[in-house]
Amino acid sequence: MRFNKIISFMLIGIDDTDSPDGMCTTYLGALVADELKRTGFMVKNLRLVRLNPNVIWKTRGNAAICIETEGGNPDEAFKIARGFVERFAKFDCEKTNPGVVVVESPPNPAFYYQALQKFCTIEETVARLENIGALYQGYKNRRGLIGALAAVSSVLPDKTYECLAYRKPEACGTPRIFNPEGFFSSEEKTTPHTWDTVDFIRREIVCIPHGKDPVLYGIRGESSEWVKKAAGYVQTEEPAFSIVWETNQGTDAHLLPIPEGDLIEGESYRFSGMVESAPVTERGGHVHFPIFANGKTIQVFAFEPTKQFRNAVRELVSGDEITVCGSYMKGVLHLEKFRVNMLAEPESRSSPQCPECGGRMTSAGKGKGYKCRECSARVREVEVCRRDIAEGWYEVPPGSRRHLAKPVIRIIE
Numbered sequence: 312m313r314f315n316k317i318i319s320f321m322l323i324g325i326d327d328t329d330s331p332d333g334m335c336t337t338y339l340g341a342l343v344a345d346e347l348k349r350t351g352f353m354v355k356n357l358r359l360v361r362l363n364p365n366v367i368w369k370t371r372g373n374a375a376i377c378i379e380t381e382g383g384n385p386d387e388a389f390k391i392a393r394g395f396v397e398r399f400a401k402f403d404c405e406k407t408n409p410g411v412v413v414v415e416s417p418p419n420p421a422f423y424y425q426a427l428q429k430f431c432t433i434e435e436t437v438a439r440l441e442n443i444g445a446l447y448q449g450y451k452n453r454r455g456l457i458g459a460l461a462a463v464s465s466v467l468p469d470k471t472y473e474c475l476a477y478r479k480p481e482a483c484g485t486p487r488i489f490n491p492e493g494f495f496s497s498e499e500k501t502t503p504h505t506w507d508t509v510d511f512i513r514r515e516i517v518c519i520p521h522g523k524d525p526v527l528y529g530i531r532g533e534s535s536e537w538v539k540k541a542a543g544y545v546q547t548e549e550p551a552f553s554i555v556w557e558t559n560q561g562t563d564a565h566l567l568p569i570p571e572g573d574l575i576e577g578e579s580y581r582f583s584g585m586v587e588s589a590p591v592t593e594r595g596g597h598v599h600f601p602i603f604a605n606g607k608t609i610q611v612f613a614f615e616p617t618k619q620f621r622n623a624v625r626e627l628v629s630g631d632e633i634t635v636c637g638s639y640m641k642g643v644l645h646l647e648k649f650r651v652n653m654l655a656e657p658e659s660r661s662s663p664q665c666p667e668c669g670g671r672m673t674s675a676g677k678g679k680g681y682k683c684r685e686c687s688a689r690v691r692e693v694e695v696c697r698r699d700i701a702e703g704w705y706e707v708p709p710g711s712r713r714h715l716a717k718p719v720i721r722i723i724e
């Protein structure tokens with residue numbers, strides 16, 4: 312029986328409280344943490360984990376949070392967390408199904424990895440919660456228990472930080488007020504220790520959301536000190552408060568090795584293979600090519616929203632050896648980044664234009680030069696161009712990056 316139990320360690324997990332119309336689980340978590348502090352708990356750590364980016368139930372970035380405390384009573388912490396969820400969660404939204412979990416020791420991280428890289432059911436989550444003797448409360452269809460248990464089970468062998476600034480309640484739903492220059496100088500002064508504040512090439516700010524949620528901006532970086540320093544350079548409306556979260560963002564924690572059998576819908580992978588034929592650009596701007604890896608051919612897509620990234624993809628030719636990272640959805644790999652390991656040929660021989668009629672020429676046979684398809688003129692010499700791609704990583708622009716994807720700036724080889 313539990314009564315007035317004081318323990319030294321506790322993890323509180325919360326998920327699925329928001330809707331496209333407002334709220335944010337990190338904001339609600341910050342309010343809970345504040346109340347816990349106010350009532351005598353010691354808040355030791357705040358963690359924001361992103362889970363499988365391919366789940367269909369997510370509102371935005373499939374985030375869940377975990378608050379680590381010392382001192383205090385688990386029943387009291389559970390009551391506080393439930394109270395805030397019941398007051399602030401967007402229950403009207405069909406997709407909002409909150410979950411709250413309190414545990415007194417870290418559960419097996421296997422569940423976190425399953426929620427991060429694969430899929431979980433509500434039934435197996437409840438069975439685990441029963442098994443470990445957790446305090447838990449699921450609302451509506453209780454799906455939020457999955458994220459809440461995953462958050463308290465999480466381990467971060469690699470981690471990054473995000474300084475999230477929140478808006479005053481009365482400002483939510485109105486346009487965010489800020490000076491764009493502050494964000495550009497913030498990243499200039501703190502790169503490579505921070506990333507994804509702005510996109511310098513497209514001159515866009517990427518760390519400010521556009522919706523009605525309470526987030527004013529989020530600055531990501533390698534340490535709590537760096538993200539706080541970067542936040543010091545921005546100029547915005549007065550935030551209500553800001554908090555630094557420890558996160559699994561930017562770590563590639565969602566990526567699995569290629570399986571022996573078929574790729575599985577909704578999983579994300581990193582694997583090496585050979586480009587089978589040159590990329591093709593579809594009418595909508597999507598670029599795709601087949602890669603041969605582990606005995607199978609997989610279609611790889613760089614979709615239109617990945618913008619200038621597609622130019623690098625278009626440079627690939629048959630025979631290039633590359634490593635790809637991305638999610639397998641609807642039967643194709645959605646490319647997040649790729650590494651050129653070895654170019655099939657460092658130079659490309661483009662078929663020349665006919666000097667007589669301007670038509671396209673095709674090879675006239677090995678060592679015989681080129682012959683015009685239109686007027687049959689022949690040339691011996693072919694222009695040799697250096698390829699516009701070299702060994703190394705190529706990634707989507709900051710505005711198209713998924714939360715879990717590791718930016719190339721963080722890759723140490």
Ligand code: ATP
Binds near residue numbers: 371375
């Ligand atoms: P926000 O980022 O704004 O907080 P969100 O994108 O995190 O919103 P949620 O509202 O948390 O989205 O919805 C995601 C739902 O999917 C949650 O109920 C969560 O428990 C569940 N979920 C997360 N990962 C998995 C998984 N691997 N398998 C099944 N369900 C999952």
